[in-house]
Amino acid sequence: MHGTPANLEQQLAELNQQYLRRLQQEIPQLQWLLLQFIQAGPLEWREQAAVLVLRFHTLAGSAGTFGLAGVGTVAKSIEKHVKALLSQQQVPAREEHALLQQYFVEMQQAAGQPTAQSFSKAKPQRQDKTDARILLLCHDPLISQPMGQTLKTFGHQVERFVDLTQLVASARLDPPDVIIVDLDALDDSTAAFALLSNLQCPQAQPIPLFVLSSQDEFSHYLQAVRAGVIGYFVKPLNPATLEARLQRLLSVRERDAFRVLIVDDDMLLAQHYALVLQNAGLRAEILTDPAEIFQGLRRFHPDVILLDVNMPECSGPELAQTVRLQDEWLGVPIIYLSSETDSERQMASLIKAGDDFLTKPISDNALVVAIFARAQRARQLAEVMTKDSLTGLLQHAHIKERLGAELERAARLQQNVSVAMLDIDHFKKVNDVYGHLTGDQVISSLANLLRQQLRKTDLIGRYGGEEFLLVLPECQLDKACQVVNQLREAFARIPFVSNGQTFHCTLSAGVTSGSDSQQVDVVVEHADQALYQAKGAGRNQVILYQPPVPVLNE
Numbered sequence: 299m300h301g302t303p304a305n306l307e308q309q310l311a312e313l314n315q316q317y318l319r320r321l322q323q324e325i326p327q328l329q330w331l332l333l334q335f336i337q338a339g340p341l342e343w344r345e346q347a348a349v350l351v352l353r354f355h356t357l358a359g360s361a362g363t364f365g366l367a368g369v370g371t372v373a374k375s376i377e378k379h380v381k382a383l384l385s386q387q388q389v390p391a392r393e394e395h396a397l398l399q400q401y402f403v404e405m406q407q408a409a410g411q412p413t414a415q416s417f418s419k420a421k422p423q424r425q426d427k428t429d430a431r432i433l434l435l436c437h438d439p440l441i442s443q444p445m446g447q448t449l450k451t452f453g454h455q456v457e458r459f460v461d462l463t464q465l466v467a468s469a470r471l472d473p474p475d476v477i478i479v480d481l482d483a484l485d486d487s488t489a490a491f492a493l494l495s496n497l498q499c500p501q502a503q504p505i506p507l508f509v510l511s512s513q514d515e516f517s518h519y520l521q522a523v524r525a526g527v528i529g530y531f532v533k534p535l536n537p538a539t540l541e542a543r544l545q546r547l548l549s550v551r552e553r554d555a556f557r558v559l560i561v562d563d564d565m566l567l568a569q570h571y572a573l574v575l576q577n578a579g580l581r582a583e584i585l586t587d588p589a590e591i592f593q594g595l596r597r598f599h600p601d602v603i604l605l606d607v608n609m610p611e612c613s614g615p616e617l618a619q620t621v622r623l624q625d626e627w628l629g630v631p632i633i634y635l636s637s638e639t640d641s642e643r644q645m646a647s648l649i650k651a652g653d654d655f656l657t658k659p660i661s662d663n664a665l666v667v668a669i670f671a672r673a674q675r676a677r678q679l680a681e682v683m684t685k686d687s688l689t690g691l692l693q694h695a696h697i698k699e700r701l702g703a704e705l706e707r708a709a710r711l712q713q714n715v716s717v718a719m720l721d722i723d724h725f726k727k728v729n730d731v732y733g734h735l736t737g738d739q740v741i742s743s744l745a746n747l748l749r750q751q752l753r754k755t756d757l758i759g760r761y762g763g764e765e766f767l768l769v770l771p772e773c774q775l776d777k778a779c780q781v782v783n784q785l786r787e788a789f790a791r792i793p794f795v796s797n798g799q800t801f802h803c804t805l806s807a808g809v810t811s812g813s814d815s816q817q818v819d820v821v822v823e824h825a826d827q828a829l830y831q832a833k834g835a836g837r838n839q840v841i842l843y844q845p846p847v848p849v850l851n852e
């Protein structure tokens with residue numbers, strides 16, 4: 299169902315046609331219901347009115363989405379009018395009936411005049427790479443050399459320039475992923491900023507711009523922000539800090555698409571929302587049967603639930619309360635989507651459960667923006683809850699939990715999963731000689747390297763202080779050893795700078811197969827034993843766990 303923008307328009311137009319056909323079948327039924335209401339006696343009219351309110355409420359919420367805004371407006375008027383009659387508690391007079399019939403004729407006319415709809419042209423998010431092309435302007439080899447080395451170790455491609463005009467010309471020809479400019483290399487920073495912001499103008503997506511400077515004053519920061527700078531590094535520069543910032547920038551873009559679970563008994567409406575969200579780069583799954591909510595949650599792990607309020611079997615607020623019965627899903631925001639405009643009724647739904655209320659009909663862009671903002675916030679919160687603050691990697695308990703799930707999955711699918719324990723060598727010395735802050739930078743650089751070099755499906759956790767646990771699903775042992783060895787070599791190449799001194803670190807690792815046991819603690823213990831051997835054998839090496847040879851009794 300995922301559409302390219304061209305066939306997205308086609309698919310949305312097809313949904314509109316289906317909706318129109320459905321409406322044309324529905325109009326005689328609505329007319330009949332209206333007639334029943336008008337002819338109802340003093341005892342039954344309330345019951346008939348309640349049915350009318352429900353039907354026109356639903357219509358008011360959906361019609362606008364399918365290019366029938368006129369139908370939606372008149373349906374809303376009918377709903378409001380009948381609701382007002384209900385609240386007056388008296389049998390409607392003849393004039394009221396005439397007015398309702400008049401509204402109905404208007405609605406029929408509007409159904410024959412669908413308005414041309416301009417579909418949202420929101421672009422899908424870019425699929426980005428972790429190896430960026432970087433244009434660098436820097437005259438000082440003491441800065442550019444370690445920086446170039448670090449960026450290269452992380453797989454980036456760096457093109458150096460000595461002249462800003464040449465750098466800008468190259469960026470115009472082929473926009474890079476990032477531009478880094480050392481402001482101290484320029485005679486006139488105001489003119490340089492003008493040139494750089496000029497470069498950004500024609501770009502659909504501005505090129506991320508970082509600057510290095512020896513100036514640490516507010517006026518310089520402000521000048522930089524006004525020129526579109528998004529990263530300002532005061533010298534002396536630590537290349538690892540720059541790389542960490544770079545990785546945050548790139549990983550924000552290459553992050554998994556946000557997942558939205560749409561629960562709506564109206565399939566056409568749900569399909570329309572799903573298409574619009576998918577076109578904006580989000581993933582959407584539809585659930586029309588509320589009874590399947592927990593299967594949907596477990597299968598899809600949504601960042602957001604988009605929930606219809608009026609469903610026949612179970613109302614939206616009831617379903618939201620059901621979801622909240624399980625702690626596991628407490629963090630997933632629930633957004634109601636309903637044509638209910640009465641704020642008191644909206645509040646009543648929110649008090650039961652749920653986090654937000656969107657009112658139908660809603661424009662495609664408003665839907666995307668509201669969902670995107672909620673999903674982003676939910677993802678950030680989930681990360682804070684499960685990720686380590688220094689490295690952004692899974693915390694001890696969470697990596698163990700994920701390892702457990704991977705071991706189960708591997709056993710079920712008869713696949714290999716490899717597990718590795720990594721530890722930085724003589725790390726105590728790093729802290730003692732260069733200070734705890736520098737030690738932290740070494741830890742976070744290794745975390746960045748792991749994130750950058752491993753596959754998206756691999757799991758990385760900070761197991762302890764300077765100890766990391768890697769879970770590599772669908773990976774044979776020999777391949778795992780090769781990958782971990784490459785990580786070891788890459789880490790040893792990273793230059794760290796502290797108080798003008800450059801130093802390097804190494805790591806040791808133990809690798810084992812997760813298929814040896816389904817017990818998390820046993821697998822971790824095997825990886826740990828192999829790591830211990832690597833340390834004992836002189837460090838800076840990777841050792842594969844060898845199960846003890848059984849001693850045969852005579």
Ligand SMILES: Nc1nc2c(ncn2[C@@H]2O[C@H](COP(=O)(O)OP(=O)(O)OP(=O)(O)O)[C@@H](O)[C@H]2O)c(=O)[nH]1
Nearest residue numbers: 721722723724725726727729734737738763764833
């Ligand atoms: N800077 C910093 N240091 C940490 C952190 N967590 C643990 N450490 C330090 O890491 C050091 C680990 O030292 P040890 O376990 O003795 O091992 P080592 O010095 O790395 O030596 P080997 O592992 O035997 O090569 C201790 O000094 C801890 O204080 C952290 O988050 N930041």
